[in-house]
Amino acid sequence: MSEERLVTQITPKSEDFSRWYLDLIRRAELADYAPMKGMMVIRPYGYAIWENIQRLLDRRIKALGHVNAYFPLFIPESFLRKEMEHLKGFAPEVAWVTHGGDDELEERLAVRPTSEAIIGYMYSKWIQSWRDLPILINQWANVVRWEKVTRPFLRTTEFLWQEGHTAHETREEAQEETLRILEMYREFVESELAIPVVHGRKTDREKFAGAEATYAIEALMSDGKALQMGTSHNLGQHFARVFDIKFEDRNQKLQYVWQTSWGVSTRLIGALVMSHGDDNGLAFPPQVAPIQVIIVPISIGNWKETVLPVANQVKDALGRAGFRVHLDDRTEHTPGWKFAEWEMRGVPLRLEIGPRDVQKNQAIAVRRDSKEKISLDISGLDKKVEEMLTVVQKALFQKALDFQRENTREAGNYEEFKKIIEDRRGFIKAFWCGNEECEARIKEETMATIRVLPLEQPALKAERCVCCGKEAAALAYFARSY
RNA sequence: CGGGGAGUGGCGCAGCCUGGUUAGCGCGCCUGCCUUGGGAGCAGGAGGUCGUCGGUUCAAAUCCGAUCUCCCCGACCA
Incomplete structure (x- = not known):
């Protein structure tokens, strides 16, 4: 019966993945549509995830020696125009400010689509x-x-x-930085978001406008489509030449700096939904879950006198131990309703405390991912909770990894390739000749694109391009993508 | 940006084709009683002017036009 009721609220994942995704985001109050096209409000429950992502990633960024700063939202048109390749990449999607109050500006200002231009200008001064x-x-x-x-x-x-x-003295340093960040992203996404990724270089066709090389991490969503989760660009000296970012090197020669740029976005929140969610709703990895432990008191008889004080003690103890914990003591909902609600919202661990449990000085712990229930002693609960959250974090990653492996297939020829894309989707590992025409043809005919060229390439012998059959230049991961 | 579908209390929908009293239904919400170990029950109640603007008409949720927004399918992208 509970299953039926859920269906009326959230479209089942298997029935319509896209509607399931949209229903879930609104039902769980992660975000809501704003009245302007393409804009959304990130609601508190969704924003809490972003705050966790920020905290965990910022720590890593700083550990690698970076510092935070803030550059202007607006960029003069002439700055963007200095780098035509860059401008062409972004021109169709730039929002322009033309007026300040009632006065028309002498030069239009772009609302930044990315900040290479303004930062390049500032770097030239510094x-x-x-x-x-x-x-x-x-x-x-x-x-x-x-x-x-x-x-x-x-x-x-x-x-x-x-x-x-970043700006560096040498090409090598810039390249090292680019790959160091790629690895940082990979490690972050896999260990904190529990989403396994493939990583590698983008083809020229797919690379960032103005970059010498783009690297990316890509993950497989549970509908079999790939999602780009983060990018790291080696910008070479493109922007340095345009913005005249020169330095006198150790040999007293004037030269241009070597730059990188890299980013991840709130898209990661969408990836969390699509990677771990199921028909019962969201399932957040404990590391980034807005609420890690939800306490549901079993409201029977004089529960407010017997159960509630214990529940509050447990909440306080777990809070002191550093967990993000919430006690749902609302009187207008039954325990069963709360179970379903917090499962839908993806809380990794639920603690049920009722009169029987209070008698025995215990609580029932239930995992969101497996539904597994066990009794825990209330004394020393923080240790057990810690353990269970660790287990859930790992289990979510393992489940996603199993899915990725089951849905990564090799295609030896184009017929196989087309069949896999039509029937199963997922990643396809296949060889590619390196020719952009083959890449374009595959996209045209199958809607699949090269997601990455893995950094670790097998030694090539007589391998053939999956499309044209000519000599292969690289192994590639293909997929239909978001 | 092209093709298709859709906007009706918080959510999901019916009504529209064949204009005509107080615009219905389910869920949710409020009050009370009774319940509560997997989305309880009964009774009473509040809440919409039909996305927006304009037109046709004695009369528009319903017909016509424009516009905004959402969804799906394609061309472009964190």
Whole structure:
């Protein structure tokens, strides 16, 4: 019966993945539509996830020597125009400010779609000597891209992200930084978000406008489509030349700096929904869950005198131990209703405390991911909770990893490739000749694109391109993507 | 941006084709009683002017036009 009721609220995942995703985001109060096209409000329950992501990622960014700063939201048009390749990449989706009050501006201002231009300009003022390098700056900001098709969290007109911008003395240093960040993202997403990824280089066709090389982490969502989770760009000296970012090197020669830029966005929240959610709702990894432990008192008889005080003690104890814990002591809902509600909201661990439990000085702990129930002694509960959250975190990752492995297939020829994409989706590992025409043809005919070229490439012998049959240049991961 | 579908109390929908009293239904919400170990029950009650603007008409949720927004399918992207 509870299953039937849920169905009326959230479309089952198997029936319509897209509606399931949208229903869930609104029912769980992660976000709501704003009245302007493509814009959303991130509600407190959703924003709490972003705060957790920020905290956990910011720690890693700083551990690698970066510092935070903040650059302006507006960028003069002439700055964007200096880098035509960059401008062409973003021009169709830039929002322009043309007036200040009633007065028309002499020069239009772009609402930043990304900050390379304004940061490049500032770096040119700040950098003179090799002693000024490297510059390792990160910014937490909002950016605007006037996208034609939008989806909550996955692609919105305005979104929140973190963008790192570094400048280095040598090409090698910049490349090292680019890969160091890629690894940081991989480790962060896998260990904190419990989402397994594949990582590697993007093809020229898919790389960032103005970059020499783009690297990315990509994950498989549970509908078999890939989602780009983060990118790290080696910008070479493109922007340095345009913005005249020069320094006198150790040999007293004037040269341009070598730059990188990299970012992850609120899209990660959408990835959490699509990776771990099921027909009962969300399932958050404990590391980023807004609430890690929900306490539901079993309200029977004089529970307010007997059960509630114990529940409060447990809440306080877990709170002191550092857990994000919430006690649902509302009187207008039954325990059963609360069970279903908090499962839908993805809380990883539930503690049920009723009169019987109080008698025995115990609580019932229930995992969101497996529904497994066990009794725990209330004394020393924090240790047990810690253990269970660790187990849930690992189990979610393992489940997602199993899914990724089951849905990563090899295609030896184009017929196989097409069949897999049609029937199963998922990742396809296949060889590619390196020719952009094959890449384009595959996209045209199957809607699949090269997500990444893995960094660790097998030694090539007589392998053939899955599309044209000519000599292969690289192994690639293909998928249909968001 | 092209093709298709849709906007009616908080949510999900019916009504529209064939204009005509107080715009219905389920869930939710409020009050009371009674319940509470997997989304309880009964009784009473509040809440909408039909996305927005304009037109046709004696009369518009219903017909016509424009516009905004959402969803799906394609072309473009964190």
